[in-house]
Amino acid sequence: MSEDIKTMRNVALAGHGGAGKTTLAEAMLFNAGVTNRLGKVEEGNTIMDFQPEETKKQQSINTSFIKYTHNKHTITLMDTPGDQNFFSASKTCFPVADCMAFVIDGVGGPSAMTEEAAACALENNLPGFVIVNKLDRERSDYATCTDACKSALKKKIVPVCFPIGSEDDFKGYVNVITGQAFEYDADGKPGKTDIPADMADDIEMAKEEFVENVAELNDDLLEKYLEGEEISEDELKATFRQGVLDAEFYPAICTSATKMIGIDLIPNFINDYMPSPVDRGDWTALDADGNEVVISPDPDAEFCGFVFNTIVDPYAGRLSLFRVISGTLGKEGNIVNTTKDKKERFSQLLEIAGKEQKTITSALPGSIVAVAKLKDTLTGDTLTGGKEIRIPAPEPMPPVISFAISPKEKSDEDKIHEAVRKILEEDTGLMLERNEETKQTVLSGRGLVHIEVTAEKIQRKFNVGMSIETPKVAYRETFKKKIRVQGKHKKQSGGHGQYGDCWIVLEPLKSGSGFEFVDKIVGGVIPKNYIPAVETGVREASQNGILAGFPCVDFRVTVDYGSYHSVDSSEMAFKMAGSIAFKNAAVDAKPTLLEPIMKVSVKVPEDSTGDIMGDLNSRRGRVLGMDSEDEKQIINALVPMSEMLRYAPDLGSMTGGRGTFTMEFEQYDVVPGDMSKKIIERVKAEKEEAS
Template sequence: MGGKTGTHPGAAGRAATADHPSSIRNVVLVGHSGAGKTTLVEALALASGAVNRAGRVEDGGCLSDYDEIEHRQHRSVQLSLVPIEWGGIKINLLDTPGYADFVGELRAGLRAADAALFVVSAADGVDGSTRMVWQECASVGMPRAIVITHLEAARADFDDMTETCRTIFGGDNPDAVLPLYLPLYGAAGVDGQRPVAGLIGLLSEQVYDYASGERTQRTPDGSELPLVTEARNRLIEGIIAESEDETLMNRYLSGEEIDVKTLIEDLEKAVARGSFHPVLAAAPAADGSRHGLGTTELFELITGGFPTPLERVAPAVSTPQGQPRPALECDPAGPLAAEVVKTSSDPYVGRISLVRIFSGMLRPDETVHVSGHGLEDRGHEDHDVDERIGALSAPFGKQQHSLPQAIAGDLACVAKLGRAETGDTLSAKDDPLLMEPWVMPDPLLPVAIQAHSKADEDKLSQGLSRLVAEDPTMRLEHNPNTHQVVLWCLGEAHRDVALERLRARYGVRVDCVPHKVSLRETFGAKAGGRGRHVKQSGGHGQYAICEIEVEPLPAGSGIEFVDKVVGGAVPRQFIPSVEKGIRTQAARGIAAGYPLVDVRITLLDGKAHSVDSSDAAFQTAGALALREAAADCRIDLLEPVCELGVSVLDEYVGSVMSDLSGRRGRVVGTEQTSSGVTLIRAEVPEIETSRYAVDLRSLSHGTGRFSRSYARHEPMPTQLAERLRESIEN
């Protein structure tokens, strides 16, 4: 790194393997959609010899974005693992989607990785979502580096983008974000653009020339050397500031020339600690060449500076019953502890689980214990079962390369785990463990669906259960109040991909229907009603009369039934019948078809017949009495009100608060949660929040987050209630 030479790529045509955790690097690529993450992965795979010059795996097929949905949408929608080898080191590259709807895939990649490459487009800059992820990585001390792409774009400037990264990512310490190389530009073309032809190593003071299509090394000429002096001095000072050798700064300030080898060693240690974040440049290989600009330099950073799994602090573990267990160590001889970070389905193989092994060793065809926290509110049950795993493999595009075993620190695909879902723990069957879960984003966009046909209805339940098993950021709800099947998603793109997978993988077509909110009805004032159910023509008659009084109660009171009948006007055995009829009618609704709540219903009087009165007759009379009382009284519609906690950057607070007011919301408070981030607390009718997940993202340029919880039901404004009643009648 910074000038090392002599590394050798891995051999083409075979799966990358590792025999010890020290020879593994797990790296996740992070960045906004279109920044060039997938292109960078393919460039690294090409440089390593894992794919041929056409960018395809040796046995055919594209390396990444091979999913049919990704081809159609021209973007990554899922986490992809690409294992390659460089200089005897196995590098597991985790390519994540850049679109905010697929943040669950990003979180899975962060869980599986030990370091992160933030890919930033020189043409587009740094978006808000990337800033948020950087802060998330910083909070857990994950080592990070920055790769600037699209330097060939018009108006792209490496120096300007580096300064932007220093400002945004450096925070209080911008000198911890510095370039290791400077780009060298070739002659301008007919369009006036100057292609990047090479890199100048600031520490080695060597030029790495890519103009010929292959990487060559030379000494800079007189015109190139002055470019590096200022940047080199700043880099050296930044490295020394992060050095664990406290004497190094004094030696440097006294004029001593610090050995490059010492600087590189200190740089690598600082990168591995997560206290220094180097900036590099990269570009795809020219036609007919294997080495893309900056690929060798990236390999040097990954293999020399990024930490091994031995340096990763594993998630806390306990028994499935919740008893704490000692911290895990990345030891192939230790107890088995692996975690499912992604679940997918193959039409021929079945369910495939991508797992990260934190301790021990995983072998094909052994029996393991599957433990899962479960997310019951999202349709995921707790798991505590033994399962026999199938084959182990390393994915490479559409291909799966068989593995004899997977050791601690590595990632592998496991077949035939029928019960395991994303987030579950795999451990030894005689020593079951459960890992602390990672934070899953809450799906807050409701999508009500129904089967397209009878044939689809028969397959809907199984298809939905498989769909949510793959994606823990999705929640499946069977709403008992609206009788709708609702998929809760992270956004519209997430919804579209989910419904397409439901159709393509499981053969289930569904239609989206308007999402219903669980409204309620209540009496606006005291009212009385008389229910008369008398039928005495032909055969056994029916006779029941009851008189009731209805009065409203405070919110949350439910339905209270009171018996004030005197003199046996309604026989004792029929009073429960009246109550049952009233409660049944209340559940069906009395005005707009929504359940009646928060009323006291008092039975005052009635009449019975010695022969013709019955349980069914008094149930009917009770229901009729309630409907008559409602006919002569104002009925209020009650709508659910949610408590929203909206976290946004300070620059968007005004826009978000104005938008909340337009949704009939009441802002109840604000507080500063971190530097530059404000939490807005508000109460907003649920009917106004159905698309808030989409609208907030637009308002805050992808940086806003919110949580939602039920607060209470409140009367709906009269105009809205009338409009809703008219729509129901029509």
């Protein structure tokens, strides 16, 4: 196996927004001499947050990549966004990392999105380590953070480094593996020092605990430990590394990214203990018959790559980012997209470095590379040299909030659709639907900010303005009373007249029945060939209900009597008669407004359950039952759609971002009287305004 693969490290910086991932990446690159200037997120000049939307918001929106060499190893850093609005951009990248660095805010500790990232690590079987950052800040606390990580990351945490000094006085760390201590000067330069006297006892205990944790993984070592024999540093390191690779625990280290404390340790720690693509081992793919096949990170095998990200550029076209899973890819060539069953060709192999792209001549297994202008390839697709295998793509994150979108300029209707369609290629967290009934185009995503940023991106990339508003709810109308009426259409204008006459019975049906039409004409009082026209008349008129113009549902119309004229009757005249009959009936058949009811499933930490139930009640929800899963409660309820349009941000603030929910349409139900009145008035006012 090529040494070049064994020295590769693909590391995803993961965790909640604002923990310092981008700043840490910046500090690491500066420390390694990749850059000669230390950028700041606040000043919008970091390597990783380079998109205009990122510099404006001072947070990461997309995952950024950079590869650099350190001590004969090549480290690819993936700086993922921690904000839940942009988390789908993180989730698509985690599977192509070989390990995760969980960056924790030393003040606030792990939060909801750290838990989400940890769940991805478990799902993909990725090892990881914890970086407790911001330890220079007031009220930061290393021990509290590492302790909280146990439950948040669902893993044993093994602290390897311990901070010297705290808060403003944080100045270095002691490493229990080597027993060495370092203090940093104002420029972030480390100097070897003695373990401070007041830490000696604690470090002694911490070392003991560390050795015990490691010894537990290896019987020989455990025996030595129990016998009180000396365990060499090399033995300890080797078993520790195996424990890390098997994800038996996550080691923890301590840093301040802004003061450059502990930064120089990170790449060494990555090189020494984190996995290479060879350590990661085989990947599982499916062959053409759906059988599992194994793909090894073998440079001599046939090429196979997995596309995990797409970037759309209005000028340069589409850029497909993928990880080489096996084989060695050359600087140009023909490849096959096995997911789409299409041939593709690329003429340049690229490596991404922040906002830059540089051409490279070949890529080994484990490499994160990109090619431009593939015709049919999108995120989640498999590329091969021809072999029919597919790597299963992870499910995109379900959208939680929807907005109706429209172009700012009416004439941009086509342009906006084209732009949104392109943005969907690079953002799997978005979904676009056309609601024919409300005549709205609905864009769904992970949060309001997600949709707002999408609008900004569309403006910048495609130069077209997009407005967003709360989507309209598709109400319906129905009837509560049975009634029999006549519908007569008679016109005598000069020569040929018009004559149609029918009697209908309109009666309510149970919810979900739709519309039924029954012909009970006897004795030919309406000729057979005119009866479908009566039905068409009723059906068309019922598309615009009497209350607020919504389609009518769940009723039956029976035509049981009528009359005709041998010269003046026509299909048209009977259609008019049907329409008039329906309108006459609708007024007196107790018309009633119906609203869509959603089946909602909310997953929250146990201590929020009471608040969530109370809130669902205030949204006119009906709780159906509760379940529990992974220390969380799942509340199932039926809630009117109109009450759920802004649920995502509300749930976020009620649970500190720890709640998630899904919802789908269940049924239509009657809107309560007072509410119904308000909706009808609002719709009428809107219609008047529009006309």
